[in-house]
Amino acid sequence: GLLVGGAYGVNFAVVYRNRRQSNVGDLEFANTVHIPRLLEGSSDGAGRLFELKARAGTTELLPGKQTPTWGVNGTFLGPTLRARRGEKVRVAYDNRLPEATTLHWHGMHLPATMDGGPHQMVEPGAVWKPYWTIEQPASTLWYHPHPHEETADHVTRGIAGMFILDDEKETEERTGLPRDYGVDDVPLIVQDRKFNDDGTMELRGATTMESFAGVGGVGVLGDTILVNGTYDPHLKVTSTLVRLRLMNASNARVYNFGFTDNREFHLVAQENGLVERPVPLRRIQLAAAERAEIVVRFEPGQKALLRSFAPDLGNSFPTERMDGGEDTFDIIELRAAQKLSKSRPLPERLRDTPPAIEVPGDARVREFRMSGTQINGKDMEMTRVDAVAAARSVELWDVTASSDGMHTLHIHGLAFNVVTYKGKRPPAHLRGAKDTVHVPPDEKVRLAVAMPRHVNADFPYMFHCHVLKHEDRGMMGQFTVVRPGTEDQAPRTISAHH
Ligand code: C2O
Ligand code: CU
Ligand code: CU
Numbered sequence: 001g002l003l004v005g006g007a008y009g010v011n012f013a014v015v016y017r018n019r020r021q022s023n024v025g026d027l028e029f030a031n032t033v034h035i036p037r038l039l040e041g042s043s044d045g046a047g048r049l050f051e052l053k054a055r056a057g058t059t060e061l062l063p064g065k066q067t068p069t070w071g072v073n074g075t076f077l078g079p080t081l082r083a084r085r086g087e088k089v090r091v092a093y094d095n096r097l098p099e100a101t102t103l104h105w106h107g108m109h110l111p112a113t114m115d116g117g118p119h120q121m122v123e124p125g126a127v128w129k130p131y132w133t134i135e136q137p138a139s140t141l142w143y144h145p146h147p148h149e150e151t152a153d154h155v156t157r158g159i160a161g162m163f164i165l166d167d168e169k170e171t172e173e174r175t176g177l178p179r180d181y182g183v184d185d186v187p188l189i190v191q192d193r194k195f196n197d198d199g200t201m202e203l204r205g206a207t208t209m210e211s212f213a214g215v216g217g218v219g220v221l222g223d224t225i226l227v228n229g230t231y232d233p234h235l236k237v238t239s240t241l242v243r244l245r246l247m248n249a250s251n252a253r254v255y256n257f258g259f260t261d262n263r264e265f266h267l268v269a270q271e272n273g274l275v276e277r278p279v280p281l282r283r284i285q286l287a288a289a290e291r292a293e294i295v296v297r298f299e300p301g302q303k304a305l306l307r308s309f310a311p312d313l314g315n316s317f318p319t320e321r322m323d324g325g326e327d328t329f330d331i332i333e334l335r336a337a338q339k340l341s342k343s344r345p346l347p348e349r350l351r352d353t354p355p356a357i358e359v360p361g362d363a364r365v366r367e368f369r370m371s372g373t374q375i376n377g378k379d380m381e382m383t384r385v386d387a388v389a390a391a392r393s394v395e396l397w398d399v400t401a402s403s404d405g406m407h408t409l410h411i412h413g414l415a416f417n418v419v420t421y422k423g424k425r426p427p428a429h430l431r432g433a434k435d436t437v438h439v440p441p442d443e444k445v446r447l448a449v450a451m452p453r454h455v456n457a458d459f460p461y462m463f464h465c466h467v468l469k470h471e472d473r474g475m476m477g478q479f480t481v482v483r484p485g486t487e488d489q490a491p492r493t494i495s496a497h498h
Contacts, residue, residue, distance in 0.1 A: 029333035033233035035182040036161060036189070039079035047088025047131070050081055052103070054159055055096040062224070062231055065199030070097060070157040076229045078143070078161030080187055083134050085167040090131040095122040100147060101154055103128065105163065106289060107141035107271055107435045108413070111454040112461045112481070115412055118148035118382065119459065119497040136415070137273040137351070137433070138167035140187075140245045140291045148382065152219050152251050152468035153203055158229075160249045162187045169352070176344035177268060178243040178295065184343065185243045186235060190308075190331060192222030192253045218252035218406055219469030225308075227332050234333040241343035242334070243268070243295050244306075248286040251468040252406065254438065255308035257331065258283040259296075263304065266346060269293035272415035272433035274350040279428045285311050287408040287438035289466040292429070295346055298336040306331040313406060314440035355433040357394055357417045357448040364395045370409065370439055370465060370475065371402035379474030382496035385460060386477035389451045390484035397447040401439040407470065410436040411449060412461040413481075419446040436466055457482045457490040459497070 041048040057075030058066045072078025083089050093103045100123045104116035110132040113120075122128040141163040145154035164181075178184035194202035202220050227233045248255055259265070259282075266278035271291045284292050296304065308329045366387060369376055378386075389395060396419070401407045415433040418426040422443045430437070439445050452461070457480050464476030482490045 027232050027330050029232055029234040031230050031233050033188075033235045033332060034228045034230045036077060036187060036228055037073070037079045038181050039073070039081050041081070041083070047090050048083055049090045049092065051092050051094070052078065053094040053096055054101065056098060059158070059229070061193070061226060061229065062195060062199065065195070067195070067199045067201055069201075070154070070159050072159060072161060076158040077189065078159065080162040080164060080181070081143070082164045082166065082181070085134050085136065085138070085165065085169070087134050088131065089134060091129065093122060093128040093130075095124055095126055095128070097124060099150070100124060101145045101150075101159070102147050103143055103159075104146035104412075105141065105143055106410070107139060108132070108163070109136045109415070109452060110413065112413060112456050112459045115461060116143075117146050117412065117460075117462045121147060134165055136165065138269075139165045139271065139273045139433075140247065140269065140293055141165060141271075142247060142249065142291070144249070146462075148380070149472045152472050155249070155468060156193070156201060156203055156220065156251060160189065162189065162245065162247060164245070175274070175347045175350050177347070177350070178239065178241055178343055184239040184241065185245070187228065187245045187247065188332065189228050189247050189249050190255060191226050192250050192329075193224050193226055194220050194222040195224055217469065218467050220251055221253055222250075225329050225331055234335055237298050237334050237336040237340070239341045239343045241295050241297055241346065243293060245291065245293050246284070246286060247291045248288055250288055252288055253327075254285060254287045254311040254313060254406070255329075255331075256283055256285040256311040257306060257308055260305040260307050263296070265294045265296045267292055267429050268295055268350055270429075270432040271435045273355055275432040276351060276354050277349055278346055281429060283309065284429055285438075287436070287466070288468070289408065289410055289436045290438070296334070298334070298340060300336060300340050301338050302336045304334045306334065314443060355417070357415070357450045359394050359396065359419070359448045364389075364393070366395060366397050368397060368399045368409070369402070370399065370405070370407040372405065373465075373470045373473035373475045375465075375475055375477050378477070380464070380476040383493050384478065385480050385490070385492045385494055387479040388457075388487045388490040388492075389479055389481050390487055391451060391455050391481050392453050393451045393484065395449045395451065397449050398444060399439050399447065400444045401441050403442040405441065405470075406467060407475075408436060408438045408466040409445075409463065410466045411463045413452045413454070414450055416447040416449045419448050421445055452481050455481055455483055457486075458494050460494065
């Protein structure tokens with residue numbers, strides 16, 4: 001293992017006892033991290049076209065082992081898609097997988113019919129062709145399958161990728177943020193996996209903690225970390241500032257990212273857009289499906305180890321309950337070159353308009369209780385509409401979680417702000433535009449939810465726990481968005497589209 005000395009020696013002793021290497025052996029950060037290919041698509045009068053083909057294959061994820069995997073335009077994970085605000089986007093998603101699946105645009109503000117949720121199954125051999133206009137600020141979104149009851153399986157096998165949105169008004173050109181993809185603006189898709197001796201990935205979850213026999217089961221918790229699909233990775237840094245787009249694409253695991261030398265970094269964006277001003281932090285905790293963009297400063301020749309420290313999962317949910325107490329993982333080593341190109345200084349302001357959603361005094365308040373694998377005591381039902389919202393309205397969603405589980409709420413098609421977190425004003429790193437939030441056990445989180453402008457009384461958006469096995473077990477609900485004033489007439493039962 002790698003030993004780090006210095007001023008934090010005492011703390012590190014604690015960290016080290018807890019530290020998880022991997023089931024393969026001590027990490028040496030021997031492999032250059034894979035940077036997913038950037039797919040900018042072909043542009044013509046009709047917009048930007050992304051051609052995606054999902055297929056099964058095998059990948060050498062661990063040294064010397066072949067793992068059966070799924071991928072998009074490759075055998076594991078998929079390319080990074082990139083588009084700008086105002087552009088029309090079209091996708092041709094060619095499903096060459098052995099099973100029906102869907103492709104969902106997590107964090108995208110788009111009509112429900114283009115969202116790729118469980119109502120939009122793509123049969124093997126079929127091509128799905130959604131299209132929409134990018135109508136939201138710069139952000140780091142992602143795509144992944146969403147077939148009802150099979151999402152964890154399809155994501156674990158390898159279908160997932162990043163979707164970067166640019167925005168001329170709040171753009172990096174103006175803000176001076178690093179923006180050279182794969183050079184000083186680097187995607188880090190973090191996933192935990194559990195491998196069997198023959199190289200296959202564990203897909204179901206075997207231990208009590210993982211299974212649903214035990215209370216709080218969350219599906220597979222892997223003991224091996226992959227970054228962009230790379231095991232034991234390092235990244236070469238060539239500039240004084242590097243922007244990392246951290247994305248937790250794991251099934252359930254919560255990471256508490258920080259550097260082993262305890263260096264400060266700046267949060268510049270959350271899931272659904274840039275924050276107002278860079279937020280100095282030493283740790284950032286990301287639950288499943290949360291993203292954060294951080295900017296890290298380097299001196300020539302320096303090495304920095306990004307680690308996930310034991311996450312804070314709430315008082316009634318001690319960390320040992322998550323995975324036997326061992327939930328400190330090394331993620332990736334960053335290695336600065338002897339000569340670094342000088343980055344522009346980090347700007348003081350990142351956007352003109354605050355990411356705050358204005359809440360009217362008469363905002364509708366809804367309550368959601370996450371417990372077991374249900375929301376408000378109900379399992380997901382494809383034909384049931386759980387909520388009808390007025391287009392462009394702002395609602396307050398009060399989300400509580402029971403003491404017996406680990407839950408993370410995600411809402412499709414929109415952005416929200418966290419208004420209160422555990423009854424208080426949220427910490428700085430939870431104050432921007434988000435689409436996913438961890439709901440600690442026995443606590444309440446109040447959200448200001450900015451409803452989409454796209455109206456369709458017959459086709460729902462989803463909201464659900466992003467612990468994928470919870471979602472698969474039915475911890476999901478549906479809402480439709482209708483013309484203001486027509487909420488009462490909207491159907492509460494819809495047909496299940498397939
Ligand atoms: Cu990340 Cu409903 O999805
Ligand atoms: Cu989503
Ligand atoms: Cu959950």
